[in-house]
Amino acid sequence: MNGKCRAFSLRTGRFSQCGQIYTVTTVTEGRIAHFEDLGLGRLLVKEMRAVEQAGRLSSLAWVVMPDHLHWLFELRSGSLGDVVGRVKARSGYAINTRLALQGPLWQKGYYDRALRKEEDLRQAARYIIANPLRAGLVQRVADYPLWDAVWL
Template identity: 35%
Template sequence: MSRLRRLVLSDRYFYVTCNLHRSRKKLRDADFRILARVISARRIEHEFLLTAWVFLPDHWHAVIGVRYPKTISVVMESIKVSSTRQMNSRRKQAGRLWQGRFFDRALRTVREYNRAVEYIHLNPVKAALVQRVEDWPWSSAREYSGSIQDETTRHPLLPIDRVLLPSDQRTRI
């Protein structure tokens, strides 16, 4: 079966999912810290926006805003390669950390964007890791529960970029 080709798009928000390779042990807090630092560094290098995220033991999700001339493929490859190197070094292992492909969806409207953010933040609850979204420490959910001026809700390792979207859910973004 042939692989689907990925669209080459920029200046869009993408909902992305990156799954752990099936042969790898589940991610833990130390791995999450590495992943947060890697995303933070790649964010500066590739100048993308990170507006929502969650790390789980076997995968992670994010909403990433990619700006021309970068593409979501360039951003994700950079994150996956760097995090694999660092986590393999920490674990004294070699080989793949992530599945070969990641999943992405271009978000076209405010409604799609809001649904993606809600899905991301509900993921730890649906996986029975916590009872409330605010209780999972590896998520941007707490930042969404605070006011824009409230710095106490910012995640210490991976704060989100705050964006203002139109209130009309049908508006294209």
């Protein structure tokens, strides 16, 4: 491990480790569907890409749903809490600024799951990007504008 990459103990039962692949789900405060507005969804995606460009993670797949985010990535540096917290804080600021609002955009916390190396990452990515289909938002994944996966 390099100096930027060390293991972190988060809350009870949660452990953050560089090189680990995680799925993360986080939900907007009050489940408000802010991301029905494509422009607001793109502000979130901009912050997700910023943490990737900063070398904090390697994004594998994600989908921005109207009121939540599903994200599959490999942690590269820092802690899981720092990365998710940065995306939530910066996207919250950007979206609140755009909407002239105050207060939290995101619910506190997030759900995460560490994937084992032997798990099928493509299957996990397919599950994530198929969320708009299961929610009845589109007939085909290609019709939904806020998703990406490295296998395409």
